[in-house]
Amino acid sequence: MNLYAAVIAVIVLTLLSVSLARLGKVKTKADYLVAGRTLPAFVLIFTLLSSWIGSGSLLGGAENAYKHGFVALWQAGGGWAGLLLIYFIAPRARKFAQFTIPDLLEARYNQTARVLGVIAILLTYTAITSYQFIGGGDILHLIFPEVISPLLGRYILAAFVIVFTAIAGMSSVAYMDLFIGLLATTTMCLALPILVHHAGGWSAVHAALPATHFQLLGDLSFIKCLELFLPTCLLLLGNQSMYQKFFSAKSEKDARRAVVGWIFGTVILETVIVAIAVTGSTLFPNGEVSKAPREILAYCGLHGFEPAATTIVLGANGQVASVTPAAAVSTTSVYLLRLLGALLMGAIFAKIISTANNYLFSPATNLVNDIYVRYVSPEASNKKILIVSRLTVVLLGIWALFQSLGTESVLKKALYAYTIYAAALTPVILAAFFWRRATAAAAVASVAVGTAVTVAWDTVAPHLPPSIGQRDAIFPALIASLLCLFLVSLFTTPPSPRQLEPFGEA
Template sequence: MNITHVLVLISYLVVMVLVGAWFGRSKETADGEDFVLAGRSLPAPVLGGTMLATFVGSGSIIGGANFAYTYGLLPGFLFFSGTVLGTVLMVGLSRHVRVFATHTVPEVFERRFNPTVRVIGTVLILFAFVGIAAYQFTGAGYIVSLITPLDEGTGSFLSMLLITFLALTGGMKSVAWTDFLSALGIVFALWVATFFVVGVDVGGLADLSQGSARLSEHSGVLGGLTAVQMLGFAIPILVLMLGDQNMYQRLNAAKSDGHAFAGAIIFAVGAVLMVTPVVLLAVASAILQPEIEADMAVLSLSSAEFTPGVIGGLLLAGALALIVTTGSSYLLTCSSNITYDLIGQLRRKNPATDGQNLWYGRVAVFGVAVLAYVLVNFFPSVLAIQMYAYTMYGVTITPVILAALFWKRATAPGAITAMLVGAATTLFWELTGRSEDLNSVLVALPAAVIALVTVSLLTSHRDDEEHLDPAKA
C-alpha cells in the first residue's frame, strides 16, 4: 500500500463528498428540474467537462486501454475513432437537440411519434444504461484494490455507495460540477504520466512505435483483427455517442444555445486530449509489462516503478474520479427515465408535483444502483459488458432519435419495429456466441436501420402531421 496514493485518494473523496453535499442543499436542488437538468444553468466550460467525464469513464480508462494493450497502437486509436467523430458530430447536433427542450430522449419519441414509442424506448434505454452503470462499479473496484488492502469486490461495493451518494444528493448540479473537476484532474494526470512512462521508461514516441510494431509483427497492423472486426469495436462507441441520453440532457441543461454549442466544442477538444494518452500509456504498458491483466494496462502504471508517487496517486485518483462521476451520471439519467417516462406515464391524469418528482428520482437512483451492482457479476470484463451495453443502446435508440430529429417521413410503426429488431438481433447474436467472431453491432445496426426505413415508408401515409412540429406537441 502506497501512503501517498492513499492520501491523494482521501483528498479526492473529501472534495467529491463536499461538492455533493453543497449541491444537495434544498436551495440548490429544490425540484425535479434541478435534479435532472441542473435548473438549465450550466455554463459552457462545466457543460464541456461534464460531457467529457460522462462519456469517457471506465469504458475508456479500462475497457479502451484493455483494447490498445491487447491489439496495439493503430487499433487503439481506431477503437477511439468513434468517440472523436461522435464529439465532432455532437457539435452540429447541439442546436437541434435544444429545440425539444426535454428531460429525456423518450420524451422526444412521444412528441415526434406517440406514447407507445416512448415506453418501448424507455425500457430499452434502461436495459443498456444499467449495464453501463454496472461496469463503473467494476472499474472503481479495480482502483480501490490498487490503492488499499481491500479486494476488488469490496472496492466495487464501496464505490457503488459513493457513486450513489453523489447522484442522490445534488442530482445534475452535483454530477456536473464534480465531472468538471474530474475531467481537469484526469487530463492533467494522464499527460504527466505519459511524460514519465512514454518519455522516460519507454524512451520516447519512436521507441513506443517500434515496440508496438514488434508486439504485432506476427499479427499484422490490426493486431490480428480483420477490418470488419475492427469496425465492430469502433462503431458501438459512435452510435452510443450520437444517441446518448446523457449528452442530450446536458445540452438541455446549458444556460443557452450559445453555451450548449461552446460546451460541445470543449467536449470535442477534450476527448482528443483524453483518449490520446490512454492509448499511448496502454501500449507502453504492453511493452513494459506484457504479462499483466489487460484491464489494468493504464492503472498499473501508477506503480512507483513507472511514475513518482504523487503522479501515480493523481493518475489513480483521476481515473477513480472519472469513473465515479460517469457512474453517477448513468444512475441519474436512468432515474429520469423512471420518473418522467414510466411514473409520469402512469400519472398522466394526476401529474406529480416537482417535489414528488425529486423524491421519485432519488428512490429510482437507489433502485438502479442495486440492480447494476447485481448485474456486474455476470460479465467477465469491463470490455465485455461495455460492448454489450454500447451496442444495445446504439442499435435500438440512436437510429430512432436521429430519425426523429432529421427525417420527417419516419413513423411510429417504423420506430417501434427498428427498436424491436435491433434489440432482438443483438440479444440473439450475443446469446448464441456469435459476437466472439463478429460484434453484434455490425448485424443489428443495419437490421434496425432497414426496418426503420422500410416500415416508415410503408406506413408514412398514416403519419400524424402534428408530430412533425415539436412546437405543436
C-alpha cells in the first residue's frame, strides 16, 4: 500500500510543481483565461484528451462496461462522431478567438443568449465537476480504507482541484494535462494486455461472460444506446472547455492538427478503458467491487496485478487447462507488476483531477468574463480580474462539492449534465457557424427551452409511469430545443451581415 501512496504523492507534487511553474507567466486576463493564445498542437492534443476523458468514462463508462460489456462504447462513440465534425469547426473557432462560448453567443445572437448560456454552462459544468470529486474520493478510500472514507476523499480531492485550478488558470490546466495525458495513455495501454493475460487470455474472458457483452447492442435497446450516444456527441460538439482550448491555440493550423491527434487518442483510450472494465468483470465477478462497479478500473489497479496464481487458461470444454503458479514469477516481475498497478491507479486519479480542473475552470471564466467584466466592472484591471477569477474558482468548487454529496449514480449524473448542454447550447453553437438563417430570438428560445426541459424532466421523471420516467431527457429536451431554433428563426428577421462576418469560412 505504501507504493500506491507514494505514486499518488509523486503525482500530486508533480501537478503542483507544474502549476507553480506556470504562475509566473500569468500577467493578464488573456494569460489566465486562454494561456495567452500560445498553446502548440502537441500540448493541445493532450489537454483536449485529458479534459474529455474523466469520471464520465473512467467511472460511468466503466460501470456500464462492467455490467453490459462493449455496448458501453455507444457512450464513447458519441464522442468519436462529434470529433469528426469538430475537425471542421476547430479552425473557425480559433479564427473567432474570443474567451468563452457566451462571447460567441452574444457576437452571433444577443446579450440575452449570452446570459442564458452562462446559466446552462454553470449547471452543466459544476455537475460534471461534482462527480469527479466522487471518483477521486473513491480512489483515495480504496488506497487508504482505514483512514479515508469516500466522503472525506471527496473533500480532499476538491481541495486539490481548487488549488491547482486557481493558481495559473488555463496555462496551469493545459500543461498539467500534458503530463496526465501521457501518463494515462501509456499506463492503460500497458495494463490491458497484462490484465487479459491474468484472466487467462481473451478467449477465457469471452467464455466467462454472456455473449451479449460482445454484441453491438448487447442487452440494451437501440433507444437506450442512442440515449448514451446523443448526449455525449452533442456535448462534445458544443463543449466550451474544448472551444477555450481552440481559442488558446497558437494558430488555426495548430487547432486543426490537435483535433487529428485528439481523435486517435480518444478512440484508443476509451476502447482500452472499456476493455479493462470488461476484463475486470471476469477477474472480479463478485465481492465488494460488484456492489460498486464504477470502481472497477481502480480496483484492477489495486488487485489485478498481484502475481499469485492468476494466469488461468481454459480448455475448449470450459475446464481449467493450466495455471501459472506464483513461484514462477520473479521478484523483479512482482515489483514491476505492482508498480504498474500503482501507476494505473495514479493515472486514473490524475485524469479525474485533470477533468475536474477543466470543468471547474471553464464556468469560472464565464462568471468573470461574461458577467463580472461585461456587466459589473468593465474597467477592472488585470490584477483585479485575476483575484476575482481565483475567488470564483474557489466558490464554484465548493458548489460542485455540495452537489457531489447528493449524487448516487455517476452515470446518471453524467447523462443529466451532458443533456443540459446538448439540448441547450450545442444546437445554437453549431448554427452560429453553419446556419446563417439562425436568429437571436430563436437562439434565446432554444437555450431557454433546452435547459428548462432537461431540469424539469429530471425533477418529474421519478413520478411518471416507468415506461416514460425511466427514459433519459435527451429526446424531449433536444426536440423541443431544435423546434424552437428552426421555427422561431423562420418567423423572425434574419441576422445582419455584420453578425455573420466573424463566423464565415476559416
